[in-house]
Amino acid sequence: MSSSIKLQSCLMLSLVIATATYVQAENWPGWRGPQRTGVTTDTGVPTTWSSTGNVLWKTSLPGTGISNPVVWQDRVFITAAEGRDQSELHVLCLDRDSGRIRWHQRLWGTAPTVFYYPKSGLASPSPLTDGERLWVFFGTGDVFCFDLDGGLLWQRALADEYGPFENRFAAASSPLLFQDTVILQCDHYGASYVIAIDGNTGANRWKSDRPEAWLSWSSPQLTQVDDRFELVLSGSEKLDGYNPVTGQRLWTVRGLVRECVPTPVLGAGLVFVVSGPNGAHLAVKPGGSGDVTETHVVWRNDRGTSFVPSPIVVGERYYLVDDKGIASCLSTSDGKLLWRKRLTGKFTASPVAADGKLFFTNESGSTLVLDAAADEYRELACNELGEDVYSSPAISQRRMFLRTTKHVVCIGTK
Amino acid sequence: MKRSDELRTFFRSWAILLTVVSAVHAADKPSSTDDPAVAEQLAVIARVGPLGAGSSEARIARDALARRGPEILPALLVAMDTRNVVAVNWYRTLFEEIVSRESAQESIQQTRAFLLEYARDARRTSRPRCLALALIERNEPGFTATWIADRLGDPEFGYEAVAHALAAGEQALRDKNTVLAKSEFRKAFEYARDGNQVSQAAAKLKTLGESVDAVKHLGLVVDWWLVGPFEAPEKTGFALVFEPEQRVDLAATHSGKDGKSIGWIRHHASDKLGQLNLIDAVATTREAVAYAYAEIEVPQAQSVQVRCGADDNCTIWLNGRKVFGREQWLNGTRFDRFITPITLSAGKNTFLVKICQGPQHRDPEVPNPWSLQLRLCNAEGRGIVFRPISPNPDDERAQ
Known part of the structure; x- marks a missing residue:
């Protein structure tokens, strides 16, 4: 091999590595990551860690919250709430490499409520960013928009504008970004609605009332059928598809039970929804119009559903762990059970996946790493962090960001 | 400059000044600064409102004010004394930015007297009072712990x-x-x-x-007459009207769930916070309705609050007139969950309360409580003095 060919090969190899590194260094811009499914193309996340091993940094947080950390390039965003009525709201930006607090905004919630779940407080919804702006939503019904340096751009006090959030555990739905609009699902005892807000100005693009909706803490999902985008909302007792441009309801699937928390996930051209405590898993073909219960439900499985954790789809497998720790793996095509296993501990966090691995973190901060390529249950590692975890992890740039009840912990290799 | 131009400039200046003054006045927050530029920028922020209105102007004003020092903190705190919580958060980001500067610490100390007076002033809105106190605490760790002891009865502290x-x-x-x-x-x-x-x-x-006596202290109603369960399939109970809503007759019997004959029973809620457990007192059931009835006597007519929580839903009639109703299945009985102003008549007053019981979750292990907690108090939450009456169904046809 001539030296010029060697040089060319080296350059090509460098380019491939650089490109691969660039492609794999994915951000985690909101609830459940880049596609809101818990799955990222990022690679190189450690498989093993402990309370000290592979911990790059650990930063203390004020108050409480179960919003997941959001990562954009060199910044990590997180929210928290504290105080007797949880009206003291916090938005923090941490440095990705050191955990140093870059900025910390303290705000007041418009409609503080004493009716929140102690585990989560009023900081359940995860932040959302497009790399230029950061949107945060709290259980008080307040939406704030910041630039990435922490400068306030606008605030909406939805509880003042449309009535207080009357909700057993406070609003928990995470915002969704569709083009330049921020979409919020506001289901509660009072007048429920879904609202699309101009991400730049805070003005309404549209608002659709949901008079039949009731308690729900689920976050909206976005899917596409041919050239039509569909906004998918899991509410108590039904799943709805909306036009995200106009807010017009397109279709409805009945058959869910009351009080939905999990966010629908996507895979194999289907929407997978989990229906409340001891409800059912449904695989639904999006599209259609009107009541599509009889025509668009591809399969239904009545066993092993969770109340809080959302499911995850990797390849042709659908995984879910229920609140008590029973993990199930179903076939995405027909909902048949592939395996079921009792895991250790209780679960609030939703699983995430990267690099062919699944990460299930229980409430004691123990993360089970499973082989996502295996047909059967195959455990790769079990990592003890030593702190309670109720928040779902974020994965970005070869690192995992775990919010414990006290800290944000960055796991990675130096 | 021509005379007409001078006049135009004069009137324009007055118009700007009036706009600023009216905006500040509308927000119910006189500025304590003598600097008109600060007052104008605070007034711009005061105009933020629903739907994100006024945000871009507020950002410009905020950034201009952020270049100032701790001398504007008193004006900021005064501006924060408003019910416009969106504006308050704009002010707060500014406040926090100024106080976080190292160079500001000495100047902040010079505003201590103002901060303390502000924190003491219970007429002001709560949150900026906390902020003023927190700022003193920041410079004098441990101050709050001793100061707070004297704030008994303060609405915020x-x-x-x-x-x-x-x-x-x-x-x-x-x-x-x-x-x-x-x-x-x-x-x-x-x-x-x-x-x-x-x-x-x-x-x-x-x-x-x-x-x-915690029950008396809080004004809890604990002596009830109860009747139920009435048949209310699925979640129809809130809307269905049963006989007690038309007429309370404590001697009457009614057709209850499964066709059983039901009558009024006396019940004393012995829970330390007066919570009435209808499963114990009436029946273990689902998809049903029960009514609780009480009579009290007060020496004179008075405006009070009825504070209640019930599982499920809650509807209240005072002296035969509906004063509260909320359909919230699974809402849980929580202390002071709902607060409604009412006016009691001198002498006898009657309360009829409807409490629904929803369907059992498909998982039989999911609890399905059925309960009520109701108290009468003043606006500060102190229980009012009343005398419970025990009507005798044999000689009194109530209401």
Whole structure:
């Protein structure tokens, strides 16, 4: 091999590595990551860690919250709430490499409520960013928009504008970004609605009332059928598809039970929804119009559903762990059970996946790493962090960001 | 400049000034700064409102004010005394930015007297008062802990003051000073408006041999006449009208769930915070409705609050007139969940309360409670004085 060919090969190899590194260094811009499914193309996340091993940094947080950390390039965003009525709201930006607090905004919630779940407080919804702006939503019904340096751009006090959030555990739905609009699902005892807000100005693009909706803490999902985008909302007792441009309801699937928390996930051209405590898993073909219960439900499985954790789809497998720790793996095509296993501990966090691995973190901060390529249950590692975890992890740039009840912990290799 | 131009400039200046003054006035927050530029920028922020209105202008004004120093903190705090919570958050980001600057610390100390006076002023809105106090605390760690002890009865700091008294009582117990402990727990009980704090103080006094009446203190209604369960399939109970809503007759019998004959029974809720457990008192059932009826007597007509929580839903009739109704299945009975102003008549007043029981979750292990908690108090949460009446169904046809 001539030296010029060697040089060319080296350059090509460098380019491939650089490109691969660039492609794999994915951000985690909101609830459940880049596609809101818990799955990222990022690679190189450690498989093993402990309370000290592979911990790059650990930063203390004020108050409480179960919003997941959001990562954009060199910044990590997180929210928290504290105080007797949880009206003291916090938005923090941490440095990705050191955990140093870059900025910390303290705000007041418009409609503080004493009716929140102690585990989560009023900081359940995860932040959302497009790399230029950061949107945060709290259980008080307040939406704030910041630039990435922490400068306030606008605030909406939805509880003042449309009535207080009357909700057993406070609003928990995470915002969704569709083009330049921020979409919020506001289901509660009072007048429920879904609202699309101009991400730049805070003005309404549209608002659709949901008079039949009731308690729900689920976050909206976005899917596409041919050239039509569909906004998918899991509410108590039904799943709805909306036009995200106009807010017009397109279709409805009945058959869910009351009080939905999990966010629908996507895979194999289907929407997978989990229906409340001891409800059912449904695989639904999006599209259609009107009541599509009889025509668009591809399969239904009545066993092993969770109340809080959302499911995850990797390849042709659908995984879910229920609140008590029973993990199930179903076939995405027909909902048949592939395996079921009792895991250790209780679960609030939703699983995430990267690099062919699944990460299930229980409430004691123990993360089970499973082989996502295996047909059967195959455990790769079990990592003890030593702190309670109720928040779902974020994965970005070869690192995992775990919010414990006290800290944000960055796991990675130096 | 021509005379007409001078006049135009003069009137324009006045128009700007009037706009600023009216905006500040509309927001109910006079500025304490003499600098008109600061007042104008604060007024711009005061105009933010629903739908994100005024945000871009507020950002410009905010950034201009951020270049100022701690001398504008008093004006900022005065501006924060408004019900426009969106504007308050804009002011707060500014406040926090200024106080976080290292160079500002000495100047902040010079505003201590203003901050303390502001924190003391219970007429002001709560949150900026906390901010003023936090700023003093930042420079004088431990200040709040001693200052708060004197804030019993304060609408913002009262809860913390009671907590302080409870903690002082505990410390006195550890020091074996029972006289002081009793005094602190008595004080805590007297000023407590929160159910847990009342219970805690009462329990402590009981261990010290002193009996207090938490039920009376909070104005809880605990003596009821009950009838149920009425048949209410699925979630129809809130809307269905049963006979007691048309006429309360304590001697009557009604057709209840599964065709069973049901009549009114007397019940005393013995729970320490007056919670009425309908499963124990009426029946273990689902998809049903029960009614609770009580009569009380007050010496004179008065405006009070009825505070209630019920599982499921809650509807209240006072002297035959509906004064509250909320359909919230699975809402849980929580202390002071709903607050409604009412006017009691001099003498006898009757309360009829409807409580629904929803369907059982498909998982039989999911609890399905059925309960009510109701109290009568003033606007500050202190129970009013009333006399429960026990109507005799044999000689009185109520309402």
